[in-house]
Amino acid sequence: MAPLAPRSGDAVFANVERVNAELFTLTYGAIVRQLLTDLEEVEEVNKQLDQMGYNIGIRLIDEFLAKSNVSRCVDFKETCDVIAKVGFKMFLGVTATVSNWDAEGTSCSIILEDNPLVDFVELPDTCQGLNYCNILSGVIRGALEMVSMKTEITWVRDMLHGDDAYELRLKLLKQVPEEYPYKDDE
Amino acid sequence: MAPLAPRSGDAVFANVERVNAELFTLTYGAIVRQLLTDLEEVEEVNKQLDQMGYNIGIRLIDEFLAKSNVSRCVDFKETCDVIAKVGFKMFLGVTATVSNWDAEGTSCSIILEDNPLVDFVELPDTCQGLNYCNILSGVIRGALEMVSMKTEITWVRDMLHGDDAYELRLKLLKQVPEEYPYKDDE
Numbered sequence: 001m002a003p004l005a006p007r008s009g010d011a012v013f014a015n016v017e018r019v020n021a022e023l024f025t026l027t028y029g030a031i032v033r034q035l036l037t038d039l040e041e042v043e044e045v046n047k048q049l050d051q052m053g054y055n056i057g058i059r060l061i062d063e064f065l066a067k068s069n070v071s072r073c074v075d076f077k078e079t080c081d082v083i084a085k086v087g088f089k090m091f092l093g094v095t096a097t098v099s100n101w102d103a104e105g106t107s108c109s110i111i112l113e114d115n116p117l118v119d120f121v122e123l124p125d126t127c128q129g130l131n132y133c134n135i136l137s138g139v140i141r142g143a144l145e146m147v148s149m150k151t152e153i154t155w156v157r158d159m160l161h162g163d164d165a166y167e168l169r170l171k172l173l174k175q176v177p178e179e180y181p182y183k184d185d186e
Numbered sequence: 187m188a189p190l191a192p193r194s195g196d197a198v199f200a201n202v203e204r205v206n207a208e209l210f211t212l213t214y215g216a217i218v219r220q221l222l223t224d225l226e227e228v229e230e231v232n233k234q235l236d237q238m239g240y241n242i243g244i245r246l247i248d249e250f251l252a253k254s255n256v257s258r259c260v261d262f263k264e265t266c267d268v269i270a271k272v273g274f275k276m277f278l279g280v281t282a283t284v285s286n287w288d289a290e291g292t293s294c295s296i297i298l299e300d301n302p303l304v305d306f307v308e309l310p311d312t313c314q315g316l317n318y319c320n321i322l323s324g325v326i327r328g329a330l331e332m333v334s335m336k337t338e339i340t341w342v343r344d345m346l347h348g349d350d351a352y353e354l355r356l357k358l359l360k361q362v363p364e365e366y367p368y369k370d371d372e
Contacts, residue, residue, distance in 0.1 A: 018204035019302060020277040022249045023242070027210070027321070030238040031217045038224045052216040056209070059306075063208045091206040116205060120245075135213070 007069050009089025016067055016090065021116045028117055032132060042129040049131070053138020054145075061143040064090065076149065076172045077105050083140060084110050092116050109156060110140075112166040123160050131155050137168055150174040193255050195275025202253055202276065207302045214303055218318060228315040235317070239324020240331075247329040250276065262335065262358045263291050269326060270296050278302050295342060296326075298352040309346050317341050323354055336360040 031052075035045045064070070068086050073079040084096040094116065100109040117133050131137075137153040144151050152171045157163035217238075221231045250256070254272050259265040270282040280302065286295040303319050317323075323339040330337050338357045343349035 013206070017207035017279060017302065019207050019210045019279055020199070020249075021203035021205050023246060023277045024205045024210050024213070026242040026245055027217070027238075028213060030242060031213070031220070034217070034221070034234070034238065048220070052213075052220065056212040056216060059212055060209060063206075091209045093203060093205055116203065 007067075007086075009068075009086040009095065012068050012086065012090045013093055016063075018093075021093065022119070025116055025119045028135070029121060032130075036127070036130075042127055046129075046131045046134050049134035050138040050141070053135035053140075054142035055138075056135070057139035057142025057144075058146050060091070060139060061146040064143065073147075075105065076175070077101070077108075079144070079147070079149065080108050080110065080170060083143075087140075087143075088112070107169065107171040110168045110170060111157075112168075115159070115166050118160060121160060128161070130160075131158065132160050133158070133166065140168070140170070148176040150176065193253075193272075195254075195272040195281065198254050198272065198276045199279055202249075204279075207279065208305070211302055211305045214321070215307060218316075222313070222316075228313055232315075232317045232320050235320035236324040236327070239321035239326075240328035241324075242321070243325035243328025243330075244332050246277070246325060247332040250329065259333075261291065262361070263287070263294075265330070265333070265335065266294050266296065266356060269329075273326075273329075274298070293355065293357040296354045296356060297343075298354075301345070301352050304346060307346060314347070316346075317344065318346050319344070319352065326354070326356070334362040336362065 032045070032049070035048050036042075039045050039048060064087060068082075068090060070082055070086060073082055080098050084098045088094050088096040092115075094112065094114045096110050096112045098108055098110055102108070115133065117136065121132060123130060123132065133155070137155065141151055141153050150173045152173055154169045154171075155167070156169045157165050157167035159166055218231070218235070221234050222228075225231050225234060250273060254268075254276060256268055256272060259268055266284050270284045274280050274282040278301075280298065280300045282296050282298045284294050284296055288294070301319065303322070307318060309316060309318065319341070323341065327337055327339050336359045338359055340355045340357075341353070342355045343351050343353035345352055
């Protein structure tokens with residue numbers, strides 16, 4: 001059987017089950033507020049959001065591979081393009097851009113101008129160290145780990161902190177060669 | 187200007203911004219897991235989920251009224267129909283049915299057969315008292331309170347506990363007459 005062609009983010013997004021973005025935004029806001037109450041330290045909240053995202057990412061990658069028909073990316077560069085153009089569209093309904101590659105092709109920025117997580121959000125003065133969207137970096141880190149790429153992901157720009165966009169810096173730390181046989185039907 | 191006709195849940199859902207349902211489901215699962223870890227007591231988690239839902243509901247009602255063009259419902263009965271047919275569709279993409287009205291028209295059941303919150307969820311034995319979807323009852327309670335209906339909402343059936351559907355029992359406790367002038371443009 002000929003392999004299926006990869007689908008555009010728009011095409012995938014049009015066909016997956018969806019829920020109202022405002023409900024998602026408010027639900028996410030409720031998590032962050034809960035964590036701030038329970039953990040008190042902003043730095044702990046950042047860690048916890050990242051960990052929650054990681055746990056989501058290691059599961060979401062299956063949905064991504066199943067629905068997007070994206071086949072194995074040849075390298076980190078192609079992978080980052082797919083995350084920005086297909087992944088963000090498929091899950092959040094927005095498109096991101098990739099830029100600022102280093103010479104080695106092992107780190108780049110993913111830039112988001114529209115981010116449904118932060119609608120209606122304003123950070124109080126006590127939360128200036130909060131990476132409100134840290135769940136996103138966790139999701140990407142978790143998903144990439146499932147395709148054998150160990151990464152470090154940090155926020156470089158954040159509109160909640162007054163920047164003009166959201167910029168995530170992705171750094172490939174290690175690419176583990178896959179040794180087990182890869183089965184298409186799993 | 188003639189009032190706009192109310193829109194069907196399908197029509198509204200097609201036009202609101204949406205995110206991927208699986209991302210929402212996994213994010214909600216991450217909240218519940220976090221609460222179970224932090225609060226330990228299942229009964230406390232139920233309360234917290236309800237409270238989070240309530241906080242969401244009191245904000246979500248604005249989006250609902252703005253996007254659905256639903257005008258003031260004449261009574262509790264009509265309100266419950268609108269929640270089931272327009273509200274659930276608009277926010278979760280599923281339809282619910284209303285049944286089991288009592289003679290006074292002050293309590294009824296909202297029944298859900300499809301519930302995106304619980305995809306992939308199985309409750310371990312230690313969580314048998316957990317009302318996993320308690321955020322939903324909180325959202326409805328909060329939203330209704332903003333249109334002056336004080337309600338008590340309980341789970342009667344829950345597929346995670348082996349029932350054949352999700353059934354929420356809504357009981358109208360008090361309907362507060364509105365005394366302030368109602369402005370259409372707010």
